[in-house]
Amino acid sequence: xxxxxxRNRRILLASRPTGWPDASNFNLVSEPxxxxxxxxxxxxxxxxxxxxxxxxxxxxxxxxTKPVEIGEVMTGGVVGQxxxxxxxAFKAGDIAEGSLGWQDYAVADAALLRKIDPNLAPIQTAxxxxxxxxxxxxxxxxxxxQPKAGDTVVVSGAAGAVGQIVGQLARxxxxxxxxxxxxxxxxxxxxxxxxxxxxxxxxTSNDLTKxxxxxxxxxxxxxxDNVGGPVTDAVFNNLAFKARxxxxxxxxxxxxxxxxxxxxxxxxxxxxxxxxxxxxxWDWRDRYPEALKRxxxxxxxxxxxxxxxxxxxxxxxxxxxxxxxxxxxLGKALVKVAEPQ
Amino acid sequence: xxxxxxRNRRILLASRPTGWPDASNFNLVSEPxxxxxxxxxxxxxxxxxxxxxxxxxxxxxxxxTKPVEIGEVMTGGVVGQxxxxxxxAFKAGDIAEGSLGWQDYAVADAALLRKIDPNLAPIQTAxxxxxxxxxxxxxxxxxxxQPKAGDTVVVSGAAGAVGQIVGQLARxxxxxxxxxxxxxxxxxxxxxxxxxxxxxxxxTSNDLTKxxxxxxxxxxxxxxDNVGGPVTDAVFNNLAFKARxxxxxxxxxxxxxxxxxxxxxxxxxxxxxxxxxxxxxWDWRDRYPEALKRxxxxxxxxxxxxxxxxxxxxxxxxxxxxxxxxxxxLGKALVKVAEPQ
Numbered sequence: 001x002x003x004x005x006x007r008n009r010r011i012l013l014a015s016r017p018t019g020w021p022d023a024s025n026f027n028l029v030s031e032p033x034x035x036x037x038x039x040x041x042x043x044x045x046x047x048x049x050x051x052x053x054x055x056x057x058x059x060x061x062x063x064x065t066k067p068v069e070i071g072e073v074m075t076g077g078v079v080g081q082x083x084x085x086x087x088x089a090f091k092a093g094d095i096a097e098g099s100l101g102w103q104d105y106a107v108a109d110a111a112l113l114r115k116i117d118p119n120l121a122p123i124q125t126a127x128x129x130x131x132x133x134x135x136x137x138x139x140x141x142x143x144x145x146q147p148k149a150g151d152t153v154v155v156s157g158a159a160g161a162v163g164q165i166v167g168q169l170a171r172x173x174x175x176x177x178x179x180x181x182x183x184x185x186x187x188x189x190x191x192x193x194x195x196x197x198x199x200x201x202x203x204t205s206n207d208l209t210k211x212x213x214x215x216x217x218x219x220x221x222x223x224x225d226n227v228g229g230p231v232t233d234a235v236f237n238n239l240a241f242k243a244r245x246x247x248x249x250x251x252x253x254x255x256x257x258x259x260x261x262x263x264x265x266x267x268x269x270x271x272x273x274x275x276x277x278x279x280x281x282w283d284w285r286d287r288y289p290e291a292l293k294r295x296x297x298x299x300x301x302x303x304x305x306x307x308x309x310x311x312x313x314x315x316x317x318x319x320x321x322x323x324x325x326x327x328x329x330l331g332k333a334l335v336k337v338a339e340p341q
Numbered sequence: 342x343x344x345x346x347x348r349n350r351r352i353l354l355a356s357r358p359t360g361w362p363d364a365s366n367f368n369l370v371s372e373p374x375x376x377x378x379x380x381x382x383x384x385x386x387x388x389x390x391x392x393x394x395x396x397x398x399x400x401x402x403x404x405x406t407k408p409v410e411i412g413e414v415m416t417g418g419v420v421g422q423x424x425x426x427x428x429x430a431f432k433a434g435d436i437a438e439g440s441l442g443w444q445d446y447a448v449a450d451a452a453l454l455r456k457i458d459p460n461l462a463p464i465q466t467a468x469x470x471x472x473x474x475x476x477x478x479x480x481x482x483x484x485x486x487q488p489k490a491g492d493t494v495v496v497s498g499a500a501g502a503v504g505q506i507v508g509q510l511a512r513x514x515x516x517x518x519x520x521x522x523x524x525x526x527x528x529x530x531x532x533x534x535x536x537x538x539x540x541x542x543x544x545t546s547n548d549l550t551k552x553x554x555x556x557x558x559x560x561x562x563x564x565x566d567n568v569g570g571p572v573t574d575a576v577f578n579n580l581a582f583k584a585r586x587x588x589x590x591x592x593x594x595x596x597x598x599x600x601x602x603x604x605x606x607x608x609x610x611x612x613x614x615x616x617x618x619x620x621x622x623w624d625w626r627d628r629y630p631e632a633l634k635r636x637x638x639x640x641x642x643x644x645x646x647x648x649x650x651x652x653x654x655x656x657x658x659x660x661x662x663x664x665x666x667x668x669x670x671l672g673k674a675l676v677k678v679a680e681p682q
Contacts, residue, residue, distance in 0.1 A: 062612070228607055232607065250605075253605060259604050259605065260604075261604060261605070262602060263602060264570065264591075266566070266588050267591050267594060268619075270588045270589070270591065271619065272405075273621055274618070275616070275618045275619075276617040276618075277610070277616045278612065279614065280612075
């Protein structure tokens with residue numbers, strides 16, 4: 001924990017990775033703390049979120065938004081504390097959430113900040129279950145997948161920030177959740193603590209298609225995909241009639257040196273009359289308040305739990321990010337930057 | 342053309358092909374003409390339909406329905422004439438359509454036959470534009486793809502029985518149709534006669550992704566896929582935001598010795614928030630009358646045309662079927678078996 005300072009540590013994109021990112025792709029610099037202009041707010045980071053989508057922003061390939069440029073601060077969601085405000089909506093000491101990047105201090109347009117009530121929940125949930133990952137789980141599962149009680153719901157990346165919530169939403173909706181992840185500790189957790197009914201360790205399974213078949217005897221009604229690649233191939237081989245698939249992430253593909261080849265699976269869409277949709281949480285932002293209210297209620301009632309994987313220190317954000325890409329996290333991957341004053 | 346006879350030529354499945362089917366997979370036998378039982382109808386085939394789905398029925402792999410067994414008559418849609426009827430809904434001389442298989446004569450449950458009015462349209466359209474291919478084009482395009490005026494609609498297998506109709510439905514709905522097929526004669530036809538605005542010959546293009554990009558400068562809003570494989574990969578590289586994809590067939594994959602590998606494309610679903618659905622026309626059978634009425638109207642008004650590719654003689658059905666799989670047909674592939682009496 002650093003004390004409030006006149007220096008602003010910033011982690012910039014130094015180069016674009018091919019394959020796995022490493023420390024050399026990032027550049028830690030120290031600059032003066034910026035001054036907020038009219039209507040602007042100066043925010044000091046307390047918590048940083050590291051998320052799979054950031055790997056996409058490091059690349060110049062076409063995606064749903066523009067990449068981070070070389071020399072720019074890395075993008076990322078932050079929960080921070082207002083240091084100085086030139087906008088009536090915020091005062092010093094307020095807690096706020098916004099896309100402020102990998103840095104100690106950021107100046108932000110007040111309209112792009114969300115005020116967080118620290119009495120309602122731990123403030124870091126504003127980038128977790130009560131933030132982007134929670135909104136993603138809620139809308140992608142409930143709206144796109146249209147679960148019905150009795151459905152078998154397979155979740156890849158089941159112990160990640162989004163996956164752990166999806167399995168619990170499945171349980172609340174009377175579905176049977178089957179989690180796929182890459183470690184027995186993670187799978188034990190989602191089964192014992194979160195109420196997933198069955199689990200598959202994709203790293204130790206020697207026949208994923210059979211493992212999915214064994215866990216889903218009447219086929220897969222809903223597939224919530226965070227992962228892609230061979231895990232997704234195995235699920236395709238087990239789709240049920242009228243299966244619904246949401247493509248929420250493809251983390252297995254983000255760090256490949258060159259694009260992977262896989263079986264052509266579209267025939268399974270046809271024979272099962274399945275439906276698949278690509279999902280981006282921004283498209284649902286007008287309805288975030290509804291989701292926040294319902295998820296908060298479920299947390300209070302003890303019906304939804306969540307876990308966090310915390311790394312301490314802004315300077316360790318690249319390390320935390322790469323570890324998350326490699327699946328080292330159980331639950332939401334966070335970097336703790338500073339304590340509130 | 343054979344005269345009415347007491348013998349029934351039947352083409353049975355002799356063996357299951359691996360890869361391309363050939364003549365050895367079929368067995369032509371001659372049996373006595375069957376007798377209709379109570380409530381049954383004896384129908385003599387006049388026209389046989391050969392369609393891509395039949396390749397799936399020759400295989401024991403899991404599909405949306407059970408395969409043809411070895412020694413069973415090959416499945417297929419037939420337009421025929423009633424020879425003898427034990428059901429009040431049909432009388433001798435009536436024209437009927439049903440799934441009667443590759444044979445001169447079949448006994449059918451009257452409930453599974455559709456009576457055809459020969460004064461409304463050429464009777465063979467009951468297995469073409471006013472039958473399964475027409476219903477497929479209508480519901481898969483209008484209901485699943487939800488076209489909007491101004492959309493760019495790419496159709497693979499554009500000169501086939503279904504594809505030729507889809508392009509015209511696109512035009513009628515104010516969309517821009519781009520056809521992909523494997524021959525300049527076919528592409529000239531769909532452009533000149535059917536109103537497709539642009540065409541791509543996938544056999545002669547040396548960069549399909551660039552060819553699709555050039556034909557679809559604002560991306561592909563709707564993709565009607567009859568084909569799969571590299572053609573579909575090229576379209577995925579050019580999807581527009583909120584693209585809609587219907588998987589209606591995957592003919593490029595049906596005759597592979599072993600499953601093909603291709604690029605993993607699900608990332609494009611995500612970044613474009615695209616929607617994909619698998620389609621089977623049976624699911625829409627309750628609404629066939631609506632589609633028949635509207636398509637008939639468009640044909641009468643000259644707004645929809647269709648072409649047929651006719652092979653003469655029941656015994657040549659395997660040859661016609663294999664040629665259709667290889668893309669030799671322009672329009673609906675049919676076998677003419679006999680003239681009505």
